[in-house]
Amino acid sequence: MTDNIKNIPVAIAGGGPVGMMLALYLDQYGVPSVVFNTATEVRHHPKGSTHNSRTMEHHRQLGIAPRVRDLCLPINRRTDVSYYTSLTGWELSRIPMPSEAEKRRTVAASAATDQIPEPLLRANQMYVEAFLFEHAKTRPNITMRFGWSLKSFVEDDQGVTVEVEKADGSARENWRAQYLAGCDGGRSAVRRALALRYSGFASLDSPYYGGRQNATYFRAPTLYRDHLAHRAGWNYWIVNPKGRCTIISLNNDEEFLAFSKAPDDGAEPTDQDAARHIVQGVGADLPIKIIGHWPWTAGVALVADQFLTKRVVLAGDAAHLFTPTGGFGMNTGMDDASNLSWKLAALVQGWGGPNLFASYEIERRPIAQRNTIAARELGKQLANMPDITAIDEDTPEGEQTRRTVRGHLATMTEEYASIGVQLGARYDGSPIVASNGAAPPHDDYLNYTPSSVPGGRTPHYWIGAGRGYGDSLFDHLGQGFTLIRLGGKAADGAPIQAAAQARNVPLKVLDVPAADARDLYGCDLALVRPDQYVAWRGNAAPADPAKLIAKVTGY
Numbered sequence: 001m002t003d004n005i006k007n008i009p010v011a012i013a014g015g016g017p018v019g020m021m022l023a024l025y026l027d028q029y030g031v032p033s034v035v036f037n038t039a040t041e042v043r044h045h046p047k048g049s050t051h052n053s054r055t056m057e058h059h060r061q062l063g064i065a066p067r068v069r070d071l072c073l074p075i076n077r078r079t080d081v082s083y084y085t086s087l088t089g090w091e092l093s094r095i096p097m098p099s100e101a102e103k104r105r106t107v108a109a110s111a112a113t114d115q116i117p118e119p120l121l122r123a124n125q126m127y128v129e130a131f132l133f134e135h136a137k138t139r140p141n142i143t144m145r146f147g148w149s150l151k152s153f154v155e156d157d158q159g160v161t162v163e164v165e166k167a168d169g170s171a172r173e174n175w176r177a178q179y180l181a182g183c184d185g186g187r188s189a190v191r192r193a194l195a196l197r198y199s200g201f202a203s204l205d206s207p208y209y210g211g212r213q214n215a216t217y218f219r220a221p222t223l224y225r226d227h228l229a230h231r232a233g234w235n236y237w238i239v240n241p242k243g244r245c246t247i248i249s250l251n252n253d254e255e256f257l258a259f260s261k262a263p264d265d266g267a268e269p270t271d272q273d274a275a276r277h278i279v280q281g282v283g284a285d286l287p288i289k290i291i292g293h294w295p296w297t298a299g300v301a302l303v304a305d306q307f308l309t310k311r312v313v314l315a316g317d318a319a320h321l322f323t324p325t326g327g328f329g330m331n332t333g334m335d336d337a338s339n340l341s342w343k344l345a346a347l348v349q350g351w352g353g354p355n356l357f358a359s360y361e362i363e364r365r366p367i368a369q370r371n372t373i374a375a376r377e378l379g380k381q382l383a384n385m386p387d388i389t390a391i392d393e394d395t396p397e398g399e400q401t402r403r404t405v406r407g408h409l410a411t412m413t414e415e416y417a418s419i420g421v422q423l424g425a426r427y428d429g430s431p432i433v434a435s436n437g438a439a440p441p442h443d444d445y446l447n448y449t450p451s452s453v454p455g456g457r458t459p460h461y462w463i464g465a466g467r468g469y470g471d472s473l474f475d476h477l478g479q480g481f482t483l484i485r486l487g488g489k490a491a492d493g494a495p496i497q498a499a500a501q502a503r504n505v506p507l508k509v510l511d512v513p514a515a516d517a518r519d520l521y522g523c524d525l526a527l528v529r530p531d532q533y534v535a536w537r538g539n540a541a542p543a544d545p546a547k548l549i550a551k552v553t554g555y
């Protein structure tokens, strides 16, 4: 260790989407952080393409949603998911889904009380991560240390001393942080150093969907032109006993991502194997150049037994590992970053109380369990595929198999209709939520019921006449807490304001006089946290506003 210690409020191990989102939120709250990431650049390999509505609200909160949206699949391309015996064989089923342009038109025509200001975006993580990387580099409070690995750390009551090493081993640095966030992925060095284990399901026992899979990034200049252009969509599943393969569109029509079965013996996937799966899925020979492989495991649902210690905290894949069905993995991590960032800011800035740090685990660990199980249940639907032995035979038996499989596929639309999972995560029972005894809405993966019952996402409302930036209630919430005064009554918020001021808690008062907004919330006052969750609601300030402010800030 060297004597030259660099000081920083928050050190982040891992510059994947979650580490970068955490740094960007901290930057917005005015908190400096350093991001260490082993690779010198973000990885250039496609992974998930689902940035769900809540993640897009995070991008909106950071002021970057329009630029992230522009990374979508071609804007007029429908994002259908379709199923085939092969691309030259039978089409089995199609789930129609709108293009980005159609989604934007739906938002433009939406009612004032509509709950989806930011529809789910189909854009590969690879493009969004590259954008976040470039954007983070421009932010004043973020020090980017890509090409540096966290090697070890020691925590004490006041903070964490972190040792990092340059990727080529040429230099070492020591940093002293008040908090260390482990956003360093599924093999998290931070989690392992703390001897924290994952619990849950390590795989799914299914011949059709389970075990090791391979994500292949490949170039095939004729694939779109010859086999996809007339039925262009986002995701093409091949259901065939000769080999399972899913082909996923990327931003140009020459490069694609394919998922196929990886060797069960743990061997690295080869270019030849991957190309064979793709050719089999297409059902015809075509020129293919493999760019890279990324093995992953289908069916996992793993959550760390503990998310934090005194000064060290886990977020994203370091805290929970998902099977990709539903596209919840990164999205759950982005929500972790939103929850964690304001708490770290409050603690660093001196207005957060002793219960605030621990509330992160209390609030987020149950959500990780809920979402990993939701993803696994969706994966099971896939795994329960009927017998497909005869599916590509031109015989009565083949026709019968296709009919049976079509019936099964028709039940699988839920994977793409999970707005309840996306927006409905709740923190009922959290020690920093002032519950008023009202029943929260039922947790329904497929539907989201807006509710101002404390502990849930604050209901969305279009304040402005338009549907653009500046028109959403979310665009007017403060960097700290926001006290929303709803309806024409303009209830007296002064006691809550004074209590916040007395504790140096940042609080903005926002008037939303519209009657339908008051109806949506069902209350005259709602106290909203920096992460857009309702902390308290009422029709008048509580008898002891100081006690309320203390509770919601972790005292």
Ligand SMILES: Cc1cc2nc3c(=O)[nH]c(=O)nc-3n(C[C@H](O)[C@H](O)[C@H](O)COP(=O)(O)OP(=O)(O)OC[C@H]3O[C@@H](n4cnc5c(N)ncnc54)[C@H](O)[C@@H]3O)c2cc1C
Binding pocket: 013, 014, 015, 016, 017, 018, 019, 036, 037, 038, 039, 047, 048, 049, 050, 051, 125, 148, 149, 150, 151, 183, 184, 185, 186, 188, 189, 215, 296, 315, 316, 317, 318, 324, 326, 327, 328, 329, 330, 331, 332, 333
């Ligand atoms: C095939 C597939 C499809 C998916 N589809 C979706 C989807 O559609 N939607 C979705 O939400 N999720 C999806 N996911 C999951 C998603 O990719 C992950 O959840 C997400 O990347 C996790 O982000 P993260 O930042 O937590 O971790 P990572 O993306 O793993 O980033 C961690 C970073 O930490 C770095 N690191 C590791 N160790 C150290 C160290 N010691 N020091 C410094 N840096 C270190 C790594 O190099 C890496 O850059 C999918 C995953 C797969 C495999």
